[in-house]
Amino acid sequence: MAAIKSKDTKPEMIMRRGLWKRGFRYRLNHKRLPGHPDLVLRKYRTCIFVNGCFWHGHKCSLTPDPSPKGEGRTGLESSVCCKIPKTNREFWVSKIRRNMERDKEEQRKLAAMGWHCITVWECELKPAKREETLESIAFTLNHIYLQDHAVMPRKAWKNDEEEADDMLVAAEDLPEPEETTIF
8 A cells, every 4th residue: 555646646637737727726735734635725715635436435335334243333335436345344444434534524624724625536537527527616616716705785884875875876967066265
């Protein structure tokens, strides 16, 4: 497992190139944030995690462990994109479960700090779904930005009567200025 990379993986590089082409700028693996997110977009207060389906248990369901040793423990059921190995199954189930729990905890911490979290799965960046996924993320980032930087509506800071008195209609004449004498 020492040969498994955690940075600059193929799915992460696809994600980075796709966001860069769409005009999004980011920082990589921010050390001060919990979980060291793969991409950090400060302008959007968003962290993006690019997860491998196997290592983070994508679409794996937790099931009760049928073995007599595993009383009260849960197992992991394989999914389409995450196949749990048949050999040394207990080790892999506990490892993937720990990764899933750690991911949730890190995202809770980031949310408490005011960050939005987006998780992108390896299978979503396959050529068949890649453009759809990247467009969806671009839409989500723009929506987050507009939501965070929304302008307060006029009605929130003026009531209708005051607004009618202060506003001029385009066809209305401006009031004549009073005469002032300069000494």
